Amino acid sequence: MKRSMLCTVMMAVFLLFSGVSCKKDTEFSETVLLPEEEVIIDVENTIVIPADFDWTTIPDEYKDAVWDIQFDFDLNAATIVLPEGVTLYFTGGSLSNGTVTGDGTSTIVSKTKYQVFEGIDLAGTFVEEQYLMPYWFGAIMNGITDDRDVFVETLAQAHAVTARVMVDKDIFLDVEQTGTKSIFLEDNTWIEGKNDANIIINNLLSPAFYMVLSKNLVFKNITLLWDNQYDASLVSFSNINSLNLTSLKDYMNRSKNVVFNSSYPIFRGPTSFYAIISIEAAEKVVFSEVKFVAKGDTADKFIPWGIKFKEQYIANQTVTDNSGETAVSNDIVFTNVVMDGVIMGIQGIVQNFKSDGLKSYRYTDSQKIDGSYLGNFDGSVYQFPPPHLIYLNNDNSNEHITKNIEITNTIDLGEYVGVEKVRLTKKINSGYCNSLKLVEQQENVYVNNYKSYRRDGIADIGDLNNSVIRNLYSESTTAIFDQSVKYCSLRFVGEGMENTIFENIIIKDNSDVAEIYPMDFMSGDNIIWDNIQVYVKDLNTDDSGFFGIFGSNNTIVNSGLSIENHSSTELYRGVVYHETETLENGANNHYEVTVNGWRNISEDCYGNSCRMLFANESNTNENYAKVIDVSNNFITEQINSLKSDLWTRSEIVDLGQGNSQKLTINIPAGFMVKNISANTIENLTNQVTIGTSSFFKDNLMGAVSKSTGVVTKLLNEVTAINSDRSIYLYSDIGFQNKGKILVSLELTRVSEYY
Structure with a gap:
């Protein structure tokens, strides 16, 4: 049957x-x-x-x-x-x-x-x-006895008849010995778990599993439980490199018919050998309901590296002097993968990669149990690359790029374990441990619904093309870093992005005082930022702004900055910012930004207002930008090279004794009155006018309503005065201590460039 x-x-x-x-x-x-x-x-x-x-x-x-x-x-x-x-x-x-x-x-x-x-x-x-x-x-499968050799035999038997391997009890695979115990997975390998079983591994300086030029591989419903302790003080890797490359070379020669003539397989640094799984030009790989879990609770017992994607020489060729045809991993699917207690999660070059439902719990940076040797620091260089949950790049490839990437429904809970300090930022291989890193040239990237609570931030983004990044949420703490290097939560590190959309993004900085903006400006053309919302508790920065895309045909709309407290005393702080090239030559850029919680600009509306560096007066191209400062009722708008401000100032005045009363608000130098309104809130005894001096008692308004009601006057001044003008209420008979008036002015300022 x-x-x-x-x-x-x-x-x-x-x-x-x-x-x-x-x-x-x-x-x-x-x-x-x-x-x-x-x-x-x-x-x-x-x-x-x-x-x-x-x-x-x-x-x-x-x-x-x-x-x-x-x-x-x-x-x-x-x-x-x-x-x-x-x-x-x-x-x-x-x-x-x-x-x-x-x-x-x-x-x-x-x-x-x-x-x-x-x-x-x-x-x-x-x-x-x-x-x-x-x-x-013959496997014992008690989680203690080494069953590596029997497991390898089981895989071989399954490969021979295209069967699957089921792990329904804990199994321990001793793969610690460098360069000799790695398990190479052949085509059609299927490893599946049941009964919450663990594959317990202890690889340290060699991958536990290799997928090299293999196809149709599945890991399903299994936990890879890492049980070991790495040495963050290890800085010499020569023996490690030799042993691992020799093992890889022998396998590729034996199983893939690759002859190496004065050559070795492609090498991407010694720390990549820490990976639990090294995927090298493999195709059609599925990880479904797979967990990468560190058994230990301290940072020195975390998994150094989860998965490494690497370019590799293809089968059936002779590689001479490190010259040969190569490929990268392709058609890789992750579904509901968990990383818990992992330093570097997923890194390397890959194409046609889909991840849905990735979840991360504990993370750290490489270190000893006392927090020393952070990042494998040898005194001048950090030997361990800055780790991330997902880190996709081109991995030094000359032939291939990362492309066709889909990352959806990811949550990084950011449970940091280890010393609180971070790497010194001026050392080689410095950096930090933010969640998502997509850098160098990449095409057709789609990220949707990505949440990160890492203190280090959410993402570094490089030169994406034809991509969509939407529904990001981040809570981080920029104050942990040296502020001189601007390690913000969402950072753009490329030289030119193309045809990419950023949509529905929330970036929150939980620092008590933020000395940098938690989001960065970028370079690129045909870029859209739509509904980018940035939140800061206390802002004390000398930054020139971050709403800016250095290039042309770029759009920023429905976006804003919210600040609980603005403590910076630096003048001329910016919100919209362009570098010199875009100021002079940027074209068809359209920005609309809203700011909530900016500092009070009444005492110095020039130095304290939201500065916008958008387009120089020499730039003859079509451009448009608007910044709405809600807290100050201040709008800055620039159409091409013409910049204008609209400032609505209001004050409620309780009339006292005497014939004149000076308002707290004024008309600053350079501003003109567009219109004025007076709303009589409580009835007046005598007629009141509004003017700027005893010689001009009614030049702003000839008569305020004596009974409750509003009077508006359109002035449209066309000449600015180069000095501040005070505003007065006047009554020849006297106010007689009766009446209340809300005075509102719309002030305008126009400049070719300032």
């Missing part, structure tokens, strides 16, 4: 024939071991294989049947070809010393967790989705 038929037969747990021992009678209720299902054996088609069975002569009536194997059989090096529809059902027996060949309809099932194959080679093909268990080949 075929496996698919067996899985659908809903019968009571069967009783075996009378040859079953008493020991096996106690096992009737145990579940037959197949993934996610209970397999019920068809009693009518079950044959107990007798102890004297001749495996070389199989009767015709044994096809389409379940073979109940209760005894131990030595096949004497024979090759056995199973008839059609046979299920090898082990209930107490085993096979040894021979080859068992399936015909495509054969199935293997074991009722209990013991070794059923010894010195057996599987051949041919078995039913689709046939699973092999490591304990069938």
Whole structure:
């Protein structure tokens, strides 16, 4: 009977024939071991294989049947070809010393967790989705005993018959020894877990697993539990490099027919050998419901590296003097992957990569338990690259770029463990541990719904082309860094982005005092920022602004900055900022930005207002920008090279004694009055006018309403005065301590450039 038929037969747990021992009678209720299902054996088609069975002569009536194997059989090096529809059902027996060949309809099932194959080679093909268990080949699977060699054999047997490997109990693989214990995964490898099982590994200076030029690989529903301690003071890697490259070279020569003539496989730095999995020009790889978890609780016991993507020489060629055809990993899918206790998460060059549902918990930077040797610092260089949850770049490739990337529904909880200090920023390989790094030239990148709570920030973004970044949320603390290097939460590090959209982004800086803006300006053309919202508690910065895209045909709309407190005493602080080239030559740029919580500009509206460096007077191109300072009712607008301000100033005046009363608000030098309104809130005793001096008592308004109501006057002054003008309320008869008026002025200022 075929496996698919067996899985659908809903019968009571069967009783075996009378040859079953008493020991096996106690096992009737145990579940037959197949993934996610209970397999019920068809009693009518079950044959107990007798102890004297001749495996070389199989009767015709044994096809389409379940073979109940209760005894131990030595096949004497024979090759056995199973008839059609046979299920090898082990209930107490085993096979040894021979080859068992399936015909495509054969199935293997074991009722209990013991070794059923010894010195057996599987051949041919078995039913689709046939699973092999490591304990069938002798694995102890107690989470303590080293089962590496048996696991490798299980993988080999599965590869031989295109079967899958099921891990339903904890298994320990001792892969610590440098350059000799890495496990190379061949085409069609499928490793799946069940019962919350862990693959416990201890790789340190060599990958636990390699996927090199292999295709169709799956890790599913399994936890890779890392149990070791790295040495952050290690700064000499020569032996590590040699041992690992030799191992990789031998494998590629043996399995991929790559001949190295005065060459080695592509090398991308010694620390990349820390990776649990090194994926080198592999194709069609799936990680589904896979967890990378550090067993230890301290930073020195975290996983140094989760996954490394690397360019590699392709199969069937001779590589001479490090010259040959290369490829990068392609068609990689991550679904609901977890990183918990990982330093460098996913790094390298890759194409057609999809990640959905990635979740990160604990993270850190490389260090010893006391926090020393942060970043593997050797006195002048940080030997360990700045780590991130996702770090995609071109990895020094001369032939390939990272492209066709889709990263969705990611959450980085940012649970930092380790010393609070960060790397010194002026050392080589400095940097920091923000969550997402997409740098160098990349094409067709899509990021959607990415949340980061790392103190270090959310992202570094490089030269993307034809890309979309939307629905980002970040809470970080810029105050942990040396402010001179501007390590903001969302940082743009490229030289020219193209045709890319940034949409629905929230960046919050949780620093008590932020000395830099938590977001950076960028360079590029045909870029859109739509609904970018930045939040700061206390801003004390000398920055010139961050709303700026250095280039042409760029748009910033529906975006804003919100500040709880603005403590900076620096004058002429900016919000919109362009460098010299864009100031002089930028074209078709359109910005609309709103600012909430900017400092009070009343005492110095020039030095304290939101400065906008957008386009010089020499720039003859079409450009438009507007900054709305909500707190000060101040709008700065620039159309091409003409810049103008509109400032609405208001004051409620309680009238006292006397014939004149000076307002707190004024008309600063350079401003003109566009219009004025007076709202009488409480009735007046006598007629009131508004003017700028005793000589001009009514030049702003000739008569305020004596009863409650509003009077508005359009002035449209066309000449600015080069000095401040005070504003007065006048009454020839006197105010007589009665009346309340709300005075509002719209002031304008126009300049070619300032």
